[in-house]
Amino acid sequence: MAYEEMTGAKILVQALIDQGITDVFGYPGGAILPVYDELFQQNQIRHVLVRQEGGAVHGAEGYARSTGKVGVVIVTSGPGSTNAVTGLADALMDSIPIVCFCGQVPTHLIGNDAFQECDTTGITRPCTKHNYLVKSTKDLARTIHEAFYVARSGRPGPVLIDLPKDVSLGLGPYIPPADVVHKTYQPRVEGDRALIEQAVAMMAEAKRPIFYCGGGVINSGPRASELLTQFVNMTGFPVTLTLMGLGAVPASHPQFLGMLGMHGTYEANLAMHGSDLIIAIGSRFDDRVTGRLNAFAPNAKKIHIDIDPSSINKNVLVDIGIVGDVTRVLEAMIEVWKARGYKADAAAIADWRRQIEEWKGRNCLAYRHSDEIIKPQHAIKRLYELTKHREDVFITTEVGQHQMWAAQFYGFEKPNHWMTSGGLGTMGYGLPAAMGVQLAHPDALVIDIAGEASIMMNIQEMSTINQYRLPVKVFILNNEYMGMVRQWQELLHGGRYSQSYMSSLPDFVKLADAFGAVGLRAEKPSELDDVIKEMISIDRTVIADIRVDKAENCFPMIPSGAAHNEMLLGPQDKAEQPISEEGMVLV
Amino acid sequence: MSAPNNNQRHTIAVLVDNEPGVLARVVGLFSGRGYNIESLTVAETKPEAGVSRITIVTSGTIQIIEQIKNQLRRLVPVHTVSDLTIEGPHVERELALVKVSGTAGRVESLRIADIFRARVVDSTNESFVFEIVGRPDKLEAFIKLMKPLGLVDVARTGVVAIARGPQAL
Numbered sequence: 001m002a003y004e005e006m007t008g009a010k011i012l013v014q015a016l017i018d019q020g021i022t023d024v025f026g027y028p029g030g031a032i033l034p035v036y037d038e039l040f041q042q043n044q045i046r047h048v049l050v051r052q053e054g055g056a057v058h059g060a061e062g063y064a065r066s067t068g069k070v071g072v073v074i075v076t077s078g079p080g081s082t083n084a085v086t087g088l089a090d091a092l093m094d095s096i097p098i099v100c101f102c103g104q105v106p107t108h109l110i111g112n113d114a115f116q117e118c119d120t121t122g123i124t125r126p127c128t129k130h131n132y133l134v135k136s137t138k139d140l141a142r143t144i145h146e147a148f149y150v151a152r153s154g155r156p157g158p159v160l161i162d163l164p165k166d167v168s169l170g171l172g173p174y175i176p177p178a179d180v181v182h183k184t185y186q187p188r189v190e191g192d193r194a195l196i197e198q199a200v201a202m203m204a205e206a207k208r209p210i211f212y213c214g215g216g217v218i219n220s221g222p223r224a225s226e227l228l229t230q231f232v233n234m235t236g237f238p239v240t241l242t243l244m245g246l247g248a249v250p251a252s253h254p255q256f257l258g259m260l261g262m263h264g265t266y267e268a269n270l271a272m273h274g275s276d277l278i279i280a281i282g283s284r285f286d287d288r289v290t291g292r293l294n295a296f297a298p299n300a301k302k303i304h305i306d307i308d309p310s311s312i313n314k315n316v317l318v319d320i321g322i323v324g325d326v327t328r329v330l331e332a333m334i335e336v337w338k339a340r341g342y343k344a345d346a347a348a349i350a351d352w353r354r355q356i357e358e359w360k361g362r363n364c365l366a367y368r369h370s371d372e373i374i375k376p377q378h379a380i381k382r383l384y385e386l387t388k389h390r391e392d393v394f395i396t397t398e399v400g401q402h403q404m405w406a407a408q409f410y411g412f413e414k415p416n417h418w419m420t421s422g423g424l425g426t427m428g429y430g431l432p433a434a435m436g437v438q439l440a441h442p443d444a445l446v447i448d449i450a451g452e453a454s455i456m457m458n459i460q461e462m463s464t465i466n467q468y469r470l471p472v473k474v475f476i477l478n479n480e481y482m483g484m485v486r487q488w489q490e491l492l493h494g495g496r497y498s499q500s501y502m503s504s505l506p507d508f509v510k511l512a513d514a515f516g517a518v519g520l521r522a523e524k525p526s527e528l529d530d531v532i533k534e535m536i537s538i539d540r541t542v543i544a545d546i547r548v549d550k551a552e553n554c555f556p557m558i559p560s561g562a563a564h565n566e567m568l569l570g571p572q573d574k575a576e577q578p579i580s581e582e583g584m585v586l587v
Numbered sequence: 588m589s590a591p592n593n594n595q596r597h598t599i600a601v602l603v604d605n606e607p608g609v610l611a612r613v614v615g616l617f618s619g620r621g622y623n624i625e626s627l628t629v630a631e632t633k634p635e636a637g638v639s640r641i642t643i644v645t646s647g648t649i650q651i652i653e654q655i656k657n658q659l660r661r662l663v664p665v666h667t668v669s670d671l672t673i674e675g676p677h678v679e680r681e682l683a684l685v686k687v688s689g690t691a692g693r694v695e696s697l698r699i700a701d702i703f704r705a706r707v708v709d710s711t712n713e714s715f716v717f718e719i720v721g722r723p724d725k726l727e728a729f730i731k732l733m734k735p736l737g738l739v740d741v742a743r744t745g746v747v748a749i750a751r752g753p754q755a756l
Binding site: 131 | 604607608611612650653657660662663664
């Protein structure tokens with residue numbers, strides 16, 4: 001069969017259309033100009049012009065995570081691609097499907113230290129799921145379709161295509177997606193039946209079980225969250241979620257214990273520690289979750305369901321590891337549970353839940369309210385109370401204290417409505433991510449819960465948000481400190497606040513004005529509700545500068561090097577439990 | 588479950604698409620995650636299919652070895668990963684070229700070469716180059732014996748390995 005010949009640039013655009021792509025994020029430059037010329041001459045794909053390439057990748061991440069589609073980025077060679085690196089590393093850690101096209105100098109100049117040349121595939125190899133340098137236009141269509149397949153299959157991730165200028169100008173055949181055969185990468189989606197049988201039998205025996213679920217449930221699609229909630233209901237087992245998993249089970253679910261881990265709830269962490277069976281689903285036993293490994297859930301058997309075999313037995317050895325897609329495995333587990341007529345040990349589970357209720361009684365998220373000064377926790381709580389009636393609220397965050405408070409105090413009822421940089425912890429993620437979310441959901445209420453330090457890292461994207469009239473709300477918890485850095489300095493470094501205070505911050509109200517947005521400010525608790533209501537009611541971009549208590553710390557906290565049952569619950573705990581030497585070297 | 592902490596040596600055979608960067612991917616995986624490489628060899632073995640075979644000798648705990656294999660399997664151009672050490676009997680071979688210089692130990696070096704079934708592949712009045720094939724420990728024994736006899740240079744290929752019996756990878 002003869003394929004139509006076209007230029008590489010046109011192949012790229014045609015491939016995007018055939019992949020169902022409607023929006024791309026990017027920034028032009030010399031080596032990628034042929035592609036931009038082609039984009040100019042069509043109207044099926046909308047291009048969002050960011051202000052820095054890092055913003056393009058985070059924008060695509062927000063877009064991808066809120067829609068379940070693949071995010072697409074187009075940047076130029078050299079600095080274009082190096083600026084994209086942080087976003088790619090972020091997407092790799094959080095398993096976000098991205099395809100990033102980078103312009104490259106023409107093939108005959110590669111290796112010559114040409115203008116705006118860098119070894120993009122070399123630089124991005126460890127921070128992408130896979131990457132390609134396309135050396136001939138005849139390979140381009142196949143490569144692009146394979147890139148999309150790799151990005152979204154198995155454990156999703158970022159894939160980069162380095163595109164020399166002569167390849168995008170040259171002629172080659174356009175091969176449609178259906179004609180591309182994937183030779184090697186065939187991730188396993190069906191779980192092993194025998195292991196599923198064993199796992200479910202183990203669950204029926206359990207006395208103190210807990211579901212510990214993560215971003216893999218979200219990545220598996222909304223059906224996975226439904227199945228998980230169904231399984232949680234059927235078994236009566238308690239469930240905790242990781243930072244990346246929030247929304248997989250409704251926050252209002254009576255068996256939901258909140259987030260676990262370093263800033264997780266007392267009840268979630270103690271339930272993990274005291275459990276006799278952990279059912280880990282799409283979670284990866286990350287160090288922020290496990291605390292000190294040799295004291296992690298000492299009496300628990302562990303079942304681990306993950307699509308990535310390398311996640312299983314990586315940090316924590318498990319008893320049953322099931323490789324497969326969460327949706328498929330949960331379907332099979334529920335089927336086995338029903339078919340075999342399994343029942344949870346009702347008496348034991350009732351005892352277990354009573355114990356958990358007792359832990360809940362500690363009210364670990366309590367904070368001292370003030371009428372003088374806005375407590376950051378209170379700000380998030382009010383934001384939640386005043387927006388929870390809406391179905392269409394999407395929250396993004398930057399990284400730090402505000403992120404943890406958002407995770408603790410904002411209740412997520414549905415998957416794909418919470419976008420945060422979990423694995424890499426990228427300050428500056430939230431604003432461009434909110435831009436991507438708003439682009440995909442033009443009528444939704446999209447709020448970037450930010451800190452004043454993080455927001456400065458990609459503040460230039462306010463200009464993009466203005467250009468596309470995106471009514472993103474930026475809710476800054478402004479304490480003039482890098483709050484989490486300051487908190488660690490207080491707890492670990494004798495209160496020596498080295499470089500964590502920012503003087504000369506911009507006036508965020510004026511800054512909003514300069515970017516064509518509306519600036520609001522709340523300085524007293526009495527002003528907070530009005531500012532939040534006004535922010536929501538304005539049909540434009542808003543920056544709300546919420547002046548919060550500068551000294552507030554985020555609790556509970558498992559200090560680094562400590563175990564789940566060695567949590568600090570509040571400021572009164574810190575003097576009694578100094579951090580171990582082993583803990584000091586951990587991040 | 589608890590993992591024994593003792594390191595084990597494993598020989599892993601990996602079939603990969605012979606494409607640019609594939610070796611860098613494999614090597615980068617090992618360096619990026621802090622795994623050991625004791626030896627690594629690569630060559631195209633199925634030219635018609637564009638497939639190369641990489642043989643890696645590595646060491647680590649059981650858990651690390653499992654990680655290495657799972658991480659290798661995640662790479663897109665990887666077809667199969669086979670742990671020859673645990674999958675049954677296999678043959679390992681390495682080739683070394685060993686240069687011995689000087690006149691004092693000439694006769695003795697030839698005698699030892701004979702015992703080890705090493706061949707002389709180059710000779711001058713004051714030097715030999717021996718070619719020796721065998722398991723790495725045999726090569727090491729030979730090299731050790733050549734040291735006092737004027738050993739000046741060694742080139743080794745690294746280990747290649749294949750499973751015994753009729754089955755292919």
